[in-house]
Amino acid sequence: MSLVKIAGLHKHFGTNHVLKGIDLEVASGDVVALIGRSGSGKSTLLRTINGLETTDKGELVVDGTALHDGKGDLRALRQKVGMVFQQFNLFPHLTAGQNVMLAPTVVKGTPKAEAQDIAKEVLLKVGLSDKFDSYPDQLSGGQQQRVAIARALAMRPKVLLCDEITSALDPELVSEVLAVVRQLAAEGMTLIMVTHEMRFAREVGNKLIFMHHGRIHESGDPKTVFADPQTPELANFVGAVQPA
Amino acid sequence: MAYRFDFAPVFEQTGLLLSGAGFTLALTAVGAVLGIGLGVTGAVCRAWKLRPFDRLFGVYVEAIRNTPFLVQLFFIFFGLPALGVRMSEWQAAVLAMVINLGAYSTEIIRAGIQATPRGQIEAAESLALTRPQIFRHVVLRPALAKVWPALTSQVIIVMLGSAVCSQIATEELTFAANFIQSRNFRAFETYFVTTALYFAMALLIRQLLVQLGQRYVVGRTR
Numbered sequence: 001m002s003l004v005k006i007a008g009l010h011k012h013f014g015t016n017h018v019l020k021g022i023d024l025e026v027a028s029g030d031v032v033a034l035i036g037r038s039g040s041g042k043s044t045l046l047r048t049i050n051g052l053e054t055t056d057k058g059e060l061v062v063d064g065t066a067l068h069d070g071k072g073d074l075r076a077l078r079q080k081v082g083m084v085f086q087q088f089n090l091f092p093h094l095t096a097g098q099n100v101m102l103a104p105t106v107v108k109g110t111p112k113a114e115a116q117d118i119a120k121e122v123l124l125k126v127g128l129s130d131k132f133d134s135y136p137d138q139l140s141g142g143q144q145q146r147v148a149i150a151r152a153l154a155m156r157p158k159v160l161l162c163d164e165i166t167s168a169l170d171p172e173l174v175s176e177v178l179a180v181v182r183q184l185a186a187e188g189m190t191l192i193m194v195t196h197e198m199r200f201a202r203e204v205g206n207k208l209i210f211m212h213h214g215r216i217h218e219s220g221d222p223k224t225v226f227a228d229p230q231t232p233e234l235a236n237f238v239g240a241v242q243p244a
Numbered sequence: 245m246a247y248r249f250d251f252a253p254v255f256e257q258t259g260l261l262l263s264g265a266g267f268t269l270a271l272t273a274v275g276a277v278l279g280i281g282l283g284v285t286g287a288v289c290r291a292w293k294l295r296p297f298d299r300l301f302g303v304y305v306e307a308i309r310n311t312p313f314l315v316q317l318f319f320i321f322f323g324l325p326a327l328g329v330r331m332s333e334w335q336a337a338v339l340a341m342v343i344n345l346g347a348y349s350t351e352i353i354r355a356g357i358q359a360t361p362r363g364q365i366e367a368a369e370s371l372a373l374t375r376p377q378i379f380r381h382v383v384l385r386p387a388l389a390k391v392w393p394a395l396t397s398q399v400i401i402v403m404l405g406s407a408v409c410s411q412i413a414t415e416e417l418t419f420a421a422n423f424i425q426s427r428n429f430r431a432f433e434t435y436f437v438t439t440a441l442y443f444a445m446a447l448l449i450r451q452l453l454v455q456l457g458q459r460y461v462v463g464r465t466r
Contacts, residue, residue: 033307050370052309075374078369078370078372079372081370082370085363089364089366089367090367091367091382091386092364093389102371102382103371103372103373106373106377152370157425223353
């Protein structure tokens with residue numbers, strides 16, 4: 001049974017048809033890498049999975065919670081789908097610990113002491129247990145992004161969406177964030193990530209999806225897809241991002 | 245012959261002046277709390293375009309910001325009784341100050357709310373917070389922190405503006421000063437002392453709001 005099921009998904013921005021019928025199934029424990037040129041629809045597709053983008057037509061089901069033609073229980077969906085953003089988007093007036101505790105206490109009504117335990121646990125998981133009381137502007141970009149991952153994990157999501165989460169980082173900080181993602185994948189977390197880290201996608205991912213002009217143009221096992229692209233568009237893209 | 249300064253007749257009335265100053269501060273305190281509350285409400289409606297309240301607040305803001313405070317006060321105190329709405333001079337003064345500060349602070353706080361980075365709201369949405377929860381936990385405090393200095397200045401402007409409430413016989417500081425001056429004819433001395441009192445009160449309120457802001461709005465909880 002697939003954890004995430006997308007069927008016939010369409011999305012317009014005004015007259016611009018950005019998603020032209022997406023069909024996708026993700027099983028529990030899958031690590032999916034979404035790649036493609038800018039404007040291909042990969043970020044939009046990712047953002048539809050927790051309802052940050054509405055859709056016009058089609059079906060989206062995550063662990064039994066469904067949106068039909070963009071309608072359904074968004075908040076139930078979002079409690080199952082965590083998201084990490086390119087720009088971290090931590091709440092600047094809250095400490096790392098408070099950032100992590102906010103959603104469990106406010107959304108789920110978790111008692112404060114319990115939320116604090118959860119926060120400590122997830123901050124430990126991302127290697128920042130000593131930063132509980134630090135404010136975002138006291139942390140490096142890599143640390144902020146790891147807090148953002150912890151914040152998403154605190155809601156115990158079934159699937160974690162990562163939207164170019166290393167693109168805003170200085171090169172030397174990329175690896176500490178990727179290490180956390182790698183560890184999550186190893187623990188069986190279901191991940192869907194838009195990424196430009198092709199090597200990482202190949203090493204950690206078990207499914208690669210190449211988006212082109214609002215469609216899934218080619219998909220498969222990353223190792224074979226990268227080695228032997230079936231379409232000229234993907235061959236072109238792979239050649240452009242990693243010159244031989 | 246040169247004018248002989250004599251402050252004694254003013255200081256004889258210290259009790260009256262201090263009670264007037266006290267009433268001015270009380271008016272300002274009530275006006276500020278309710279006015280900023282109204283401003284937060286108006287700012288949310290305007291910033292998040294909550295129909296039809298955004299339009300209503302828009303009309304309200306323009307009406308208040310483009311008319312004199314004295315006329316607003318007279319309208320409430322002398323005009324509304326024609327509709328059967330009668331108020332004491334204190335009620336009218338408080339209401340006028342709340343309405344006036346509400347309009348200005350709506351626009352000030354709206355600027356703070358609109359400066360919230362889009363990504364922070366998306367992050368909160370992705371964590372399944374509702375819109376009211378997002379406003380309360382994510383948007384409000386950083387928004388107030390950004391505009392706190394402007395809001396502080398506006399509260400002081402309203403405190404100073406409360407002087408015109410003397411015109412409907414609200415017994416605040418300016419009313420007390422007018423009363424004392426009409427008895428002792430020591431206009432220079434009376435208004436000099438009154439000016440000094442307003443100045444001191446403005447400094448006091450600014451300090452107080454800076455401290456409050458540091459403690460609850462701008463500052464860090466640990």
